[in-house]
Amino acid sequence: MKIAIIGSGAMGSLYGGILAEAGSKVYFIDVFEEHVNKINENGLCIVENGVERYIKNVKAITDAKKVGKVDLAIVFVKSTITDIAVKQNSAVFDKNTIVLTLQNGLGNIEKINSVVDINQIIAGTSSNGASMIEPGKINHAGNGGTTIGEIDGTITNRIKELGNLLNLPKLGPVKISDNVMGLIWDKLLINVGINPLTAITGLKNGQLLENEESILLLEKLVSEGIEVAKALEIKLGFENSEHCKEICRATSGNTSSMLADIINRRKTEIMNINGVIVREGKKLDIQTPVNEMMTNLILLKEKSYFS
Numbered sequence: 001m002k003i004a005i006i007g008s009g010a011m012g013s014l015y016g017g018i019l020a021e022a023g024s025k026v027y028f029i030d031v032f033e034e035h036v037n038k039i040n041e042n043g044l045c046i047v048e049n050g051v052e053r054y055i056k057n058v059k060a061i062t063d064a065k066k067v068g069k070v071d072l073a074i075v076f077v078k079s080t081i082t083d084i085a086v087k088q089n090s091a092v093f094d095k096n097t098i099v100l101t102l103q104n105g106l107g108n109i110e111k112i113n114s115v116v117d118i119n120q121i122i123a124g125t126s127s128n129g130a131s132m133i134e135p136g137k138i139n140h141a142g143n144g145g146t147t148i149g150e151i152d153g154t155i156t157n158r159i160k161e162l163g164n165l166l167n168l169p170k171l172g173p174v175k176i177s178d179n180v181m182g183l184i185w186d187k188l189l190i191n192v193g194i195n196p197l198t199a200i201t202g203l204k205n206g207q208l209l210e211n212e213e214s215i216l217l218l219e220k221l222v223s224e225g226i227e228v229a230k231a232l233e234i235k236l237g238f239e240n241s242e243h244c245k246e247i248c249r250a251t252s253g254n255t256s257s258m259l260a261d262i263i264n265r266r267k268t269e270i271m272n273i274n275g276v277i278v279r280e281g282k283k284l285d286i287q288t289p290v291n292e293m294m295t296n297l298i299l300l301k302e303k304s305y306f307s
Helices: 010-021 033-042 079-088 108-113 159-165 179-200 206-211 212-231 244-250 259-263 273-282 290-306
Strands: 002-006 025-029 044-050 051-055 058-061 074-075 098-101 121-136 138-149 174-176
Touching: 002 098, 002 159, 002 290, 010 033, 010 058, 010 074, 010 121, 025 044, 025 179, 025 212, 033 058, 033 290, 044 121, 058 079, 074 079, 079 108, 079 290, 098 108, 098 159, 098 179, 108 121, 108 179, 121 179, 121 206, 121 244, 121 259, 138 179, 159 174, 179 206, 179 212, 179 244, 206 212, 206 244, 212 244, 212 273, 259 290, 273 290
Parallel strands: 002 025, 002 074, 025 058, 044 138, 074 098, 098 121, 138 174
Antiparallel strands: 044 051, 121 138
């Protein structure tokens, strides 16, 4: 299968690399030229439990036109630039291309749908943990698996085939969901609990469970989000913050994407994560004080880059 990874940061590189190991023809597409060049020179280096391995049967590129049409495009860019990325890389899409979003936050489906037909889009979430060490090298810190679903909830042959493709030991087990919006909200609420706390404190995911203060904040962040989701009649896969804590344990050594953004002085996805809880809460007249505080703290941190 010919696969394009649109947005080949830590998670995109992880999925693309492991799919290439399993025999797929993978093209990494990214604007980060140094990362692209290192992959083409040496292969992609994945570090797992301190052990390095190189995946060399991949090609990295900055210009999607040089890739051509693909069977599967996996979108892993930040949710803040989804619309830009799918338009800039539309050369890889044709009417038969499946477009899988495994991104954080809400609104990605709608942005992808501005370029491809809604029937081509499959949504999902990943419970893997990965972080960039340096250009061409990533750390894999947890293989919690992948959950995918058709937008309309039907269990199709293509979703089963995609599940088989992604069901690799290095990525963890695949689950197929008939409740894709609940799926996306489930992942959103995990990020709501983990991302801002790690970004503010500098702690790794598992370390959040080693401190009474961070546990309390995580519980409050997630409980506020659950209250909002229930008011929106979203069918969630859990009732409390325990699932978020399980993900912390499964990805204990991981540096969250938001912490990586803060370390590298980049714009975060805070407005598409905790900011969603605050915005929807205001519409519903639900108080979300801890999410609002964390959102403002991260926005202030971003502003500090330029002070």
